[in-house]
Amino acid sequence: MKILIVEDLSDLRWALSEQFKDYGFEVVEAENGEEGLKALENLSPVFVLTDIQMPKMNGVEFLKQARTKYPTLPIFVMTGFSPFTEKEILALGANGYFEKTDFAFTRFLGKKFGTLTA
Secondary structure, eight states, rough: OOEEESSSSSSHHHHHHHHHTTTTTTEEEEEHHHHHHHHTOOOOOOOOEEEOOOOSOOHHHHHHHHHHHHHSSEEEESSSSSOHHHHHHHHHOOSSETTTTTTHHHHHHHHSSSSSOO
């Protein structure tokens, strides 16, 4: 099962990737929203995890465009800081909103979509 992680911070992208690989996912990485949209053209992930604050194309614009093209794709948003509230992000079509400081969301997503059972 493939997932897409869209995150501009390479260290965090790597850490998330390793965590999700432990849950049985094949991880595709993108550094920003533009790369994320390009990756989706040739990918059918079980879900997408995207940051909000990124260069070139931020996560909100990525979410809007991805939601238009892939209306049923689960897209989860994570942030360390955002000018957008959780309510605003969910209203734009995100399936969930997580704080980067709480890595418990990786366990939640691993259980919901992956092979993690406990």
